[in-house]
Amino acid sequence: MAGRARGLCHIAFHVPAGQPLALNLQRLFGFQPLAAREAGGWRQLALRSGDAVFLVNEGAGAGDPLYGVDPRHPVPSATNLCFDVEDLDAAVRALAAQGCRVPVPPVSVKDVQGTVTYAVLSSPAGNLSLTLMARAGYRGLFLPGFRPVRSAPGPGWVSHVDHLTLACTAGSSPALRRWFHDCLGFHHLPLSPGEDPELGLEVAAGSGRGGLRLTALQTPPGTAVPTLVLAESLPGATSRPDQVEQFLARHRGPGLQHVGLYTPSILEAAKGMVVAGGRLLTPPKAYYQQPGKEGQIRAAGHKPSLLAQQGILIDGDKGKFLLQVFTKSLFAEDTFFLELIERQGATGFGQNNIRALWQSVQEEATRDQET
Incomplete structure (x- = not known):
């Protein structure tokens, strides 16, 4: 390197x-x-x-x-x-x-x-x-x-950058992974057991609607560099471009799609941002009615109604949980957003939540086209 x-x-x-x-x-x-x-x-x-x-x-x-x-x-x-x-x-x-x-x-x-x-x-x-x-x-x-510039202390919603996600063209992740390894010392971080670094983790959206291929990279222990995630679309019979394809079109090429910001209290951060006027992405209505979802939320020490109110997603089990919520785009061109993430012992990026996010973004795009 x-x-x-x-x-x-x-x-x-x-x-x-x-x-x-x-x-x-x-x-x-x-x-x-x-x-x-x-x-x-x-x-x-x-x-x-x-x-x-x-x-x-x-x-x-x-x-x-x-x-x-x-x-x-x-x-x-x-x-x-x-x-x-x-x-x-x-x-x-x-x-x-x-x-x-x-x-x-x-x-x-x-x-x-x-x-x-x-x-x-x-x-x-x-x-x-x-x-x-x-x-x-x-x-x-x-x-x-x-x-x-001297300013009053902030609300303390965010502690650090958790990860950086690049939206990539289909098939480009292996070359990008090698480049970041050779030039900056990043190495492959498996998101599932036995994961092939050339293939990454495939997260299918279901019903032939494509999905995501994720390849996570990190620097060696002892450094303070966020995880880098490469995201590209999986082929699928979609009636409209998915959010990675939309990013590539609206951004005019690959780039940094979102930044994951770590928060010690996602409920406090999400509520504060909404009160301030920030817009958060709403998951599908059926998300909180999934079998076992209520028990999962309670096992993590939260009330289902509070998470649903803020649109917070949760994934994990065996005492290790991941909570996420996503903002709407910060640019009119719909090319960049923020993610709030709280980890209760969990690593990875919430495979089931990725499916839910995928569906919610697609639904948001449909509503925008209808209005």
């Missing part, structure tokens, strides 16, 4: 001037301003919720925004993942020797709080670039070049 990722610094977005992503992250989802920068036609605002940091690059400058590149993508998008690496210069040399394109070679930025060195790497995952960063010893609130 060329450059092992040690931690996730931030996730960057590119939006046009006036797009309300930064405002909505604060108003609806509990993120707080952390640091800001305005230069070269860009307004950059870093926002934080727990250890999850989003960097919103707003505008369209003549050059690239600091710590990233401008992909000139046709729609608003999550465009960059920034990772800590131990030896940046060595990592970049090794990546370049492997044939990786490095549009921004190592450059240092400093202020009175210290120095940060970064480089930007192109990835094969659509418009997604990767920033590799050496920031050990930097004492500032965010990064050099940004002024701190």
Whole structure:
């Protein structure tokens, strides 16, 4: 591997001037301003919720925004993942020797709080670039070049990023898995016993309606990098495109479809977001009437009526449970959403919940077409 990722610094977005992503992250989802920068036609605002940091690059400058590149993508998008690496210069040399394109070679930025060195790497995952960063010893609130933004403490709904999901074209997961392994040290994380890394986990939607192929990747123990999930559509006799196919069409190619945010209390977080005006995806009406679902919910220490009220999904057994709820898209183009996830000893991503999410998104698309 060329450059092992040690931690996730931030996730960057590119939006046009006036797009309300930064405002909505604060108003609806509990993120707080952390640091800001305005230069070269860009307004950059870093926002934080727990250890999850989003960097919103707003505008369209003549050059690239600091710590990233401008992909000139046709729609608003999550465009960059920034990772800590131990030896940046060595990592970049090794990546370049492997044939990786490095549009921004190592450059240092400093202020009175210290120095940060970064480089930007192109990835094969659509418009997604990767920033590799050496920031050990930097004492500032965010990064050099940004002024701190003081704000009141946030609601504490989110503690960290649990996982990152890339929507991929059919058949591309094996090549992407190898690339993230060779370049950043990710390795296959089986989601089912004996899972073939070339095939991943197939989650059929049922009734010949296609489904998802999921391939999960993680870095070695001792790192603080979220799980990376590659998602592609399974072939099926669907009357309309599924949500991965819709993402690929509306996003104009592969990219970061959603970010899973870990919450210590999904009921509190979901309720707070709804009260603030956030919109959550509603599971199918029959979801909570499935055989054994009420007992499963009670075994996890929850009341079925409360989970149903917030649209929270649950999966697991034997004392280990996974609870999830999904927001509606943060962009009008329907190309990015957030997931809240609470783990009660469970790993994985809730195979049965994936089916329920699949159905709910399809139903949502049908309702949108009818209105």
